[in-house]
Amino acid sequence: MKYCFAVSALAVAAWAQSTTTTAATASVTQSPKQVCLANCPAGDAVNCQAICVGVPHPGESQMIDTTDCVAKCDQGDGSTAASDAYRKCQDACISSFIITSGTAAPGA
Secondary structure: OHHHHHHHHHHHHHHHHHOOOOOOOOOOOOOHHHHHHHOOOHHHHHHHHHHHHOOOOOOHHHHHHHHHHHHOOOOOOOOHHHHHHHHHHHHHHHHHHOOOOOOOOOOO
16 A cells, blocks of 8 residues: 555656646846946946946046045144035035036936
8 A cells, every 4th residue: 555655656746747837938128227237348337337327427537636636625623613614625626526416328
């Protein structure tokens, strides 16, 4: 009896494995932004990705100019007024050399 049960179980297992199912295929359409991101070269990924998604992406010279400008800001004596003045100077440097808003690449 045990032998018949074991053989029956194996037969059912083998039958279950021999059935095939076909998975439905789905096509995925990428958005223009996804296509843009996929086409970014490996060496220029950060700037390219920034352009694709529409965020600021300053170049090296803009960063150097901004750093030089901020270095010239008076850091003051640590008082609230001096800290506020430093922050305003820093913000002015950033807004002078770096575009702080961005637009996505055409079609993105």
